[in-house]
């Protein structure tokens with residue numbers, strides 16, 4: 001009896017020691033090799049942050065009317081659509097739709113001339129600062145076949161490889177830009193970081209700056225001095241600078257893995273990259289709104305602009321034009337750079353473009369920088385000087401001067417007479433998810449995975465406001481042929497929990513009134529930020545995050561994308577596959593597989609309403625478990641499960657000990 005007790009006690013101690021030991025972090029085999037390598041190129045003609053006047057090309061840059069996608073996008077799509085076939089077959093094969101040969105369906109869709117029935121997939125990452133970057137990153141990590149365990153049971157890995165369009169707005173735009181500026185690195189690679197690099201190290205706020213500039217060890221004064229010098233170069237080259245320049249530069253130190261945040265990296269260089277040219281990665285798009293001259297409030301009537309791999313401009317009936325993105329700041333007039341006008345390149349600096357989509361944070365910079373003691377006075381002075389030049393209600397603008405759309409569409413373009421085009425944060429019109437580029441009929445998108453990290457409620461959770469805004473706009477004068485699935489009011493969103501679990505909108509194509517050759521808009525798979533395993537509702541203006549908090553929020557986003565690797569619904573990956581196929585099945589008049597009908601019954605919004613104010617703040621409980629205890633951070637599922645098993649074994653042993 002005594003001996004048994006001792007042996008049991010020893011076993012117990014051993015088990016407890018095992019269970020409590022810091023779990024072994026599973027590092028992917030290729031982690032060492034998977035160094036984030038800058039991919040967008042430092043191809044600014046000045047070699048620095050400043051744009052530069054260049055000789056105009058033989059065919060002078062022109063604005064084109066927005067009656068379709070660009071010839072370059074059309075040509076590129078031929079490659080990309082083909083390149084999504086095998087990943088989609090692999091995805092369907094792995095995920096499986098019971099009693100339906102989904103892989104075979106994709107194969108035959110791919111064999112048909114013009115591939116009209118091949119699903120066309122898009123992903124949209126909303127705004128919401130670092131919260132949106134991290135939560136959106138969790139979705140992309142889940143969808144990426146390169147992520148550790150993304151191809152395990154319950155995973156949705158390969159969806160990203162099957163995607164044609166990847167759009168970001170504000171904080172979601174930081175995510176998209178960071179991925180493309182770093183050789184389409186995976187989220188896991190960016191999160192793991194690199195020695196001597198400040199990539200995705202959010203522990204040092206943007207106000208304090210990184211510990212390393214890429215080669216040197218930095219301090220706050222040196223960092224801000226470098227930022228100010230870069231912005232000065234742009235000023236000295238004769239271009240207007242604004243808070244957006246400072247903001248974009250500062251962001252780049254965390255998001256572009258190159259010395260000094262890659263001052264010479266341009267947005268247009270993404271299109272010059274080999275794997276982009278071969279159609280091996282999706283088409284990146286960022287969204288911003290235009291502020292019409294004299295306007296202070298941005299309403300749903302603001303013109304929505306996009307920066308895509310080739311162009312910048314708008315499909316809206318107001319501006320209705322696109323300019324080549326590499327020639328921004330050239331002297332366009334009436335849609336062309338005239339003989340006496342200059343051509344400019346390098347204005348589309350990648351940090352400036354992501355700063356443009358997120359100008360909401362200009363105010364944040366302004367309000368907080370002077371309270372950081374080690375920021376040199378001349379930097380604070382320079383930033384405050386901008387305020388003297390701009391009135392208070394205009395400090396959120398990114399200036400595009402000269403205005404590329406000067407004299408373009410004078411009857412409808414609100415900025416046609418303005419010397420500069422003012423762009424602001426894409427979320428200021430409340431359309432905080434970048435859906436606008438993806439509902440354009442010319443793009444023929446079938447399904448949008450819309451990751452919403454908006455802070456609508458008092459505790460920073462989304463409540464469908466962004467979806468509602470896009471729906472309302474589609475009913476108004478600026479719709480210009482776009483359609484949007486009906487979505488309910490905010491109270492219904494909250495009362496029915498549509499903001500707490502994935503919800504499909506626009507399932508039934510018979511509900512749309514289609515005119516002429518119009519086809520149904522995309523099905524929207526709405527993935528709202530919710531507490532799966534972490535409190536991912538951090539404030540939009542929290543400036544720094546420990547690696548642990550960052551990883552917890554990314555994992556929370558991954559758990560939203562996979563429904564906890566299928567623990568909340570083992571059929572979820574199948575339902576993702578059904579969402580991908582839905583529009584295509586309709587087009588090819590293929591009966592909906594029974595398993596998909598079950599998914600649609602479970603996830604589609606039926607039109608039910610509950611617009612009652614229950615007068616309670618929305619405080620959702622954890623959907624899986626609070627995994628934010630520090631011992632668990634970085635632990636994979638297998639480790640967690642093993643530890644839980646060990647602990648329950650230990651509990652059993654204690655019971656036995658007490659009994660004997």
Ligand SMILES: *[C@@H]1O[C@H](CO)[C@@H](O)[C@H](O)[C@H]1NC(C)=O
Pocket residue numbers: 086087145146161
């Ligand atoms: C991910 O997808 C790409 C594109 O289909 C493929 O080349 C690659 O081998 C896949 N990687 C894994 C780990 O499956």
Ligand SMILES: *[C@@H]1O[C@H](CO)[C@@H](O)[C@H](O)[C@H]1NC(C)=O
Pocket residue numbers: 037038039183275
């Ligand atoms: C970028 O990534 C691709 C695909 O992983 C790789 O083949 C290429 O070598 C990388 N480019 C650079 C400059 O490292």
Ligand SMILES: *[C@@H]1O[C@H](CO)[C@@H](O)[C@H](O)[C@H]1NC(C)=O
Pocket residue numbers: 299300301477
């Ligand atoms: C938008 O424009 C329409 C038509 O011009 C107008 O009726 C509506 O009031 C405007 N909405 C806002 C929010 O300005």
Ligand SMILES: *[C@@H]1O[C@H](CO)[C@@H](O)[C@H](O)[C@H]1NC(C)=O
Pocket residue numbers: 071072271309310311324325326
């Ligand atoms: C678009 O394609 C044309 C040739 O078809 C090329 O000259 C031009 O540089 C491309 N534009 C961009 C922005 O890549």
Ligand SMILES: *[C@@H]1O[C@H](CO)[C@@H](O)[C@H](O)[C@H]1NC(C)=O
Pocket residue numbers: 316317318320412480481
């Ligand atoms: C969209 O707007 C443009 C420019 O105003 C117009 O020419 C075009 O016909 C509109 N398209 C639709 C489908 O309304």
Ligand SMILES: *[C@@H]1O[C@H](CO)[C@@H](O)[C@H](O)[C@H]1NC(C)=O
Pocket residue numbers: 330331340341342401402
């Ligand atoms: C070109 O743009 C610059 C900057 O706005 C301006 O100073 C210059 O006068 C313009 N030149 C022409 C020919 O339009």
Ligand SMILES: *[C@@H]1O[C@H](CO)[C@@H](O)[C@H](O)[C@H]1NC(C)=O
Pocket residue numbers: 363364365367368371541
């Ligand atoms: C920082 O900026 C935010 C947003 O503008 C503001 O709410 C906050 O009070 C500022 N913090 C400090 C310390 O000034």
Ligand SMILES: *[C@@H]1O[C@H](CO)[C@@H](O)[C@H](O)[C@H]1NC(C)=O
Pocket residue numbers: 238239240401402419420
């Ligand atoms: C800079 O902005 C000011 C005021 O916003 C404007 O008057 C001026 O023309 C702009 N300069 C350039 C070079 O565009």
Ligand SMILES: *[C@@H]1O[C@H](CO)[C@@H](O)[C@H](O)[C@H]1NC(C)=O
Pocket residue numbers: 455456457463465490491494618
């Ligand atoms: C939803 O969010 C908006 C802000 O985006 C807020 O005004 C509204 O009160 C919220 N409604 C509910 C029911 O949470």
Ligand SMILES: *[C@@H]1O[C@H](CO)[C@@H](O)[C@H](O)[C@H]1NC(C)=O
Pocket residue numbers: 148149150533555558559564565567624635636637638
């Ligand atoms: C899902 O799998 C990922 C990758 O292994 C893991 O990090 C995460 O904790 C898992 N989620 C749950 C709820 O087990």
Ligand SMILES: *[C@@H]1O[C@H](CO)[C@@H](O)[C@H](O)[C@H]1NC(C)=O
Pocket residue numbers: 486506508511605606607608
């Ligand atoms: C679609 O139409 C049906 C029949 O009119 C209706 O019952 C349903 O609520 C509609 N669905 C949505 C999402 O509006």
Ligand SMILES: *[C@@H]1O[C@H](CO)[C@@H](O)[C@H](O)[C@H]1NC(C)=O
Pocket residue numbers: 535626627628629630
């Ligand atoms: C989740 O767990 C952490 C660590 O134990 C704790 O600090 C935090 O308060 C918990 N969150 C909630 C909302 O219970």
